[in-house]
Amino acid sequence: MERKEKExxxxxxxxxxxxxxxxxxGKGKK
Incomplete structure (x- = not known):
């Protein structure tokens, strides 16, 4: 169960x- 939560x-x-x-x-830094 823990594994599924992590996934x-x-x-x-x-x-x-x-x-x-x-x-x-969109804003991208060059």
């Missing part, structure tokens, strides 16, 4: 990172 967190974290990258591209 969920990891997946959410990856999605958050993806969103960050998308938003970062």
């Amino acid at each position: 969920k967190e990891v997946r959410q974290g990856k999605q958050k990172e993806k969103e960050k990258k998308k938003k970062g591209k």
